[in-house]
Amino acid sequence: METLPISLAQIREAHARIKPFIHHTPVLTSESINTIAGCEVFFKCENFQKVGAFKARGGLNAVLSIPEEQRKKGVVTHSSGNHAQAMALAARDSGCNAYIVMPNTAPEVKKKAVAGYGAQITFCEPTQEARESNAARIMEETGATFVSPYNDYKVIEGQATATIEFLEEQTDLDFLMVPVGGGGLLAGTALAAHYLKPELQVYAGEPEGAQDAFLSMQKGEVVRIDKPNTIADGLLTTVGDKNFPIIQQLVKGVLVVNDQEIIEAMRLIWERMKIIIEPSCAVPFAALLKNREKFAGKKVGIILSGGNVDLAKLPF
Amino acid sequence: METLPISLAQIREAHARIKPFIHHTPVLTSESINTIAGCEVFFKCENFQKVGAFKARGGLNAVLSIPEEQRKKGVVTHSSGNHAQAMALAARDSGCNAYIVMPNTAPEVKKKAVAGYGAQITFCEPTQEARESNAARIMEETGATFVSPYNDYKVIEGQATATIEFLEEQTDLDFLMVPVGGGGLLAGTALAAHYLKPELQVYAGEPEGAQDAFLSMQKGEVVRIDKPNTIADGLLTTVGDKNFPIIQQLVKGVLVVNDQEIIEAMRLIWERMKIIIEPSCAVPFAALLKNREKFAGKKVGIILSGGNVDLAKLPF
Numbered sequence: 147m148e149t150l151p152i153s154l155a156q157i158r159e160a161h162a163r164i165k166p167f168i169h170h171t172p173v174l175t176s177e178s179i180n181t182i183a184g185c186e187v188f189f190k191c192e193n194f195q196k197v198g199a200f201k202a203r204g205g206l207n208a209v210l211s212i213p214e215e216q217r218k219k220g221v222v223t224h225s226s227g228n229h230a231q232a233m234a235l236a237a238r239d240s241g242c243n244a245y246i247v248m249p250n251t252a253p254e255v256k257k258k259a260v261a262g263y264g265a266q267i268t269f270c271e272p273t274q275e276a277r278e279s280n281a282a283r284i285m286e287e288t289g290a291t292f293v294s295p296y297n298d299y300k301v302i303e304g305q306a307t308a309t310i311e312f313l314e315e316q317t318d319l320d321f322l323m324v325p326v327g328g329g330g331l332l333a334g335t336a337l338a339a340h341y342l343k344p345e346l347q348v349y350a351g352e353p354e355g356a357q358d359a360f361l362s363m364q365k366g367e368v369v370r371i372d373k374p375n376t377i378a379d380g381l382l383t384t385v386g387d388k389n390f391p392i393i394q395q396l397v398k399g400v401l402v403v404n405d406q407e408i409i410e411a412m413r414l415i416w417e418r419m420k421i422i423i424e425p426s427c428a429v430p431f432a433a434l435l436k437n438r439e440k441f442a443g444k445k446v447g448i449i450l451s452g453g454n455v456d457l458a459k460l461p462f
Numbered sequence: 463m464e465t466l467p468i469s470l471a472q473i474r475e476a477h478a479r480i481k482p483f484i485h486h487t488p489v490l491t492s493e494s495i496n497t498i499a500g501c502e503v504f505f506k507c508e509n510f511q512k513v514g515a516f517k518a519r520g521g522l523n524a525v526l527s528i529p530e531e532q533r534k535k536g537v538v539t540h541s542s543g544n545h546a547q548a549m550a551l552a553a554r555d556s557g558c559n560a561y562i563v564m565p566n567t568a569p570e571v572k573k574k575a576v577a578g579y580g581a582q583i584t585f586c587e588p589t590q591e592a593r594e595s596n597a598a599r600i601m602e603e604t605g606a607t608f609v610s611p612y613n614d615y616k617v618i619e620g621q622a623t624a625t626i627e628f629l630e631e632q633t634d635l636d637f638l639m640v641p642v643g644g645g646g647l648l649a650g651t652a653l654a655a656h657y658l659k660p661e662l663q664v665y666a667g668e669p670e671g672a673q674d675a676f677l678s679m680q681k682g683e684v685v686r687i688d689k690p691n692t693i694a695d696g697l698l699t700t701v702g703d704k705n706f707p708i709i710q711q712l713v714k715g716v717l718v719v720n721d722q723e724i725i726e727a728m729r730l731i732w733e734r735m736k737i738i739i740e741p742s743c744a745v746p747f748a749a750l751l752k753n754r755e756k757f758a759g760k761k762v763g764i765i766l767s768g769g770n771v772d773l774a775k776l777p778f
Contacts, residue, residue, distance in 0.1 A: 198736055
């Protein structure tokens, strides 16, 4: 086994570092969900986390880990999603500026949320090139530090802390499932599970229209999807080159589901659990329902990744 | 002060009785909700309770308190709402039959939910007379015991157990708020608060279109509203004659809100807390927002009463 780039001690340090700023999210269960799934499911509710997603953990750990002198110059990222909010929150809580590059096409509600944390937003054309060049310019002008949404060991450490809490509260899980986009949550989850409970099997759920992690696992190297397209808008990104080797080494498998299966799983959780999750967040549960025989009668933990959804545009 | 009809010991016994069958629901908080409200709000999430509402507590306590020989003959109630599901669950968990009289106009989803717990449903015309005569006939035919949704000391005891849990977890509340319909939750909450923390001020929220509790408190006797009408469909009932004297003695006040205020409060909780609550459940938070100065800077507990809402018919 290759040497892993993050130790258990580092994950525990990350947890201590971010604990004053995050919610210790609850683990919820539902008898009717268990009946439908044919196994016992435990949901770690990161949709209740600060900014409505697990991203607060990684963002806070990355920002708080920057040496103070450097941090004073601010932090920068480009994102239209939960990572933008996470960075804005982290910057506010650690008393530095956040410079967020957002495509001018980003939904109004997300612009407002980021601005609400006091971040400085730069709008740009909705292309990868425009996002990157704007971020680069801001770094040059301000000396701010760039933080990637997932391809960063400090971010991965932060995401791993959800599993520390989860396995302390629920000690007898057989499986642990999360969604995979860039792979920050998946790599962090797999690392924490490996250290705390090596026999625990970690699986990812991935949307069919953005199945780069599934294909990458098959091929043994990072595979890019040309035009990813799925309702799970948080999972469009390609798995990062820091994330992939960890995933390859520690994750048991990637289970693929289509958009219809994602929507059905999302609706089931809304109706039976009375909680709001976004489409990306429903992907692991959809994967569980699609592969019932694999999990039959077992104890399955699922990290619910986020709950930021436009209530005026529900898919059901 | 008049003698209260329920003691702390009885509430604690009720809690021990139903504990194996209910969820210990979490208390959630939200920084953005606190900012909006201008005080610290703690939400006890009974929308996550079995059957999606606090009603499971009262239903279970009432059914489990019936002597076993009698209970074998079954239990009966008329309801189209959360109490019907609570009775069906309680009967199933205690191994007896539940006979539920439902108006034939009840939503399909509620019929299904009640049937899903194995209850025997009798459909009738949607009038109070038809509901009562059908329930009476079933009692005569089967010997089953009738359980009222709220006007029953065992139901009130059961509802009081939510406050036992709440005040154990959150010891420093200044205010405690719940909605009022028939008054089971309000009477139970006020009793438990009175015994555990006499200085805690208990307030109810009530919809303007069904403000019988507000008017009853003013007049000093139960006042009926002719045609109650509100989006808070769980709060249409008149406060019970067993509930009212307890409420009159122990509740500090009833705060009235209109349907628009209820919908806005409901939406805020969905968006900021990422949890699903039904309109009735949003009433105390709407009352808090309408009376900000009363609660400014204080610690306010709110029991979120339920989350059973038709996702295809959202008011926003």
